[in-house]
Amino acid sequence: MGNVLYTIAVILVIIWIFGAFVTPFGGGLIHILIVLAIIAVLLRIIKGN
Numbered sequence: 001m002g003n004v005l006y007t008i009a010v011i012l013v014i015i016w017i018f019g020a021f022v023t024p025f026g027g028g029l030i031h032i033l034i035v036l037a038i039i040a041v042l043l044r045i046i047k048g049n
Contacts, residue, residue, distance in 0.1 A: 005044060009037040 016030050 005037075005040055009041050012037050 012030065012033050016034055
C-alpha cells in the first residue's frame, strides 16, 4: 500500500507540472489532490509505516 501512495503522489506532481507549464487543466482540483497526497505521505513518514 505504501508504494501505491508514493506512486500516486508522484503522478499527481507530474500532472501538476504538466498542467502548470503546458496547458491549464484540472483547475483547483489538482491542487487539492496534491495537498492531500503530500499530507498522506507526510503522515506515513511520521508514523514510520
